[in-house]
Amino acid sequence: MAKQGYHHGNLRQALVEAALTLIESQGPQGFTLSDAAKSAGVTPAAVYRHFAGREDLIGECARQGFEIFADLMDHAYDDGKPTALRAFEATGRAYLAFARRFPGHYMAMFESGISLNAHPDLARAAERARAVFNRAADALSKHIPADKRPPASMFSAHVWAMSHGVVELYTRSAPGARAPFPPEELLETGIGIYLRGLGLVPADA
C-alpha cells in the first residue's frame, strides 16, 4: 500500500483515488490524467500500464461509484423493512448521503458525460443501481389502489429526478437558486409531499 521505491504495489487503485480527489475539486472535465499520475507519485506514462487511457480511468471511477451507490441503496432499503414506505424513504436519504460522501464518484457517474455502454462492467454496475431503486418503488407501488397507480418505474423516476435536482442545484454552489434550506431537509420534505400525493402518507404530518 505504501509506495516504496520503484514498484508501487497498488497503483491501479491509487490512481482511481487520485482521480476521484481531482474530479471532486476540479470537476470531471478539469481533471487531467497527468495530474492524477503526479498525485499518485508516478509518471503519466505509468497510467497506461493499468488503464487504456483517460476515459478508461474515469470509467473505472464511475463504475466503483455505481457499486458503492447500489450497495448503499440496497442497505438503506433493507429488504423493505420496517415498511415499504419507510424503506423507500430511506433510499431517498441514501441517495443524497451518497452524493455528499462520495462527490468525486457522483460527478464521475453523472457529470462526466461518460458513455455507459463504453464498458460492459460499467453498464452492469449502473444497471444494478437502477434495479435497487426500482425494486423499492415496486414494493411501495403495491400499496397504491390499483386503479390510480402509476407505473412503479415512473415514480422511481420522479424521485430520482428530484434527488438529482437537489444534489445539482443545492449541494453545489450552483446558480439555480440558493434556498435557505439544507438539502437534506429539502429532499425529505419534497419526497414526503410527493408520497402524500400518491396517497401513501396520511395528510397529518
Place this chain on the structure above:
Amino acid sequence: MAKQGYHHGNLRQALVEAALTLIESQGPQGFTLSDAAKSAGVTPAAVYRHFAGREDLIGECARQGFEIFADLMDHAYDDGKPTALRAFEATGRAYLAFARRFPGHYMAMFESGISLNAHPDLARAAERARAVFNRAADALSKHIPADKRPPASMFSAHVWAMSHGVVELYTRSAPGARAPFPPEELLETGIGIYLRGLGLVPADA
C-alpha cells in the same frame, strides 16, 4: 447582419450564437473560443474586441439564457391566470420547454460551472428568473391552509429540483436511467402528484 468583407457588422452577437451552438453539441467544457471564432468566420484574436476572454463569452451566453428563461416563465405564468394552480403548472412546463428549445443556453447557465457573481449583469438576470418562479409559488401558497403550508420558497425549490433533474437525467442520453416515459409526461405527472400532496389538486385526476 451578413458578413461582408473586413468588418463583420454584428460580430459580438454572432460569436454568442456560435458559442451556443458549440456548447450545445460539445458541452460547456468542450467548447473552445477558437472554434467559436472560426465558425463566426473570424480570427480568434477578434474575439477580444468584444469579450474579455473565454469565460466572459460563456457568461454572456448564460446571461442571455437567463433573460430568455425569465421571459418565458413570466409569459407562461401570465399573472396567475386563469388560476394560481394552472399558472404554476404552466411555469413547470415552460421550464422544460426552455431546456428543450435552448439547450446551449441551458448548459451555459447550469452546467458550465460559471460563477454567477462574476458579472453583476449575469447575477441580475439569474435573480430575475428566480423571482418569477418564486412569485408563482407564492401565489399558489396562499391556497394552502396556513397551518400546513410550507414556505413558498421551499416548494418552488422542490419543483425546480424535479424539473432540473428531469432535464439532466431524461432529456440527455444520461446514465441515470432510461425511463420509457417522455420527459414532458414525466414532469407533468411528477408535479401533479406533488401538488396533490400539497392538497392543491383533488385526488381524482
Place this chain on the structure above:
DNA sequence: TGTACATCAGTGAACGCGCGTTCACTGATGTAC
C-alpha cells in the same frame, strides 16, 4: 462633391503551456534449477 484624417474592427503570426499518448529503456521482483 472631394480629400485628409481619426477611429477602430479584424488580421496573422507568434508565444508559452499543458495536455494525452508513444516508445525504447531500466530497475525490481520472483521463480527455476
Place this chain on the structure above:
DNA sequence: TGTACATCAGTGAACGCGCGTTCACTGATGTAC
C-alpha cells in the same frame, strides 16, 4: 543457499496538437473641412 533469467511495472524523453492570449499591424468606415 546461490545464481541465471524471465517478467513486467515504472521511467524519462519526446511527439504533435490545440488551446487561450498578446501584439504590432492594416484595411475599411465615417466624419470634418
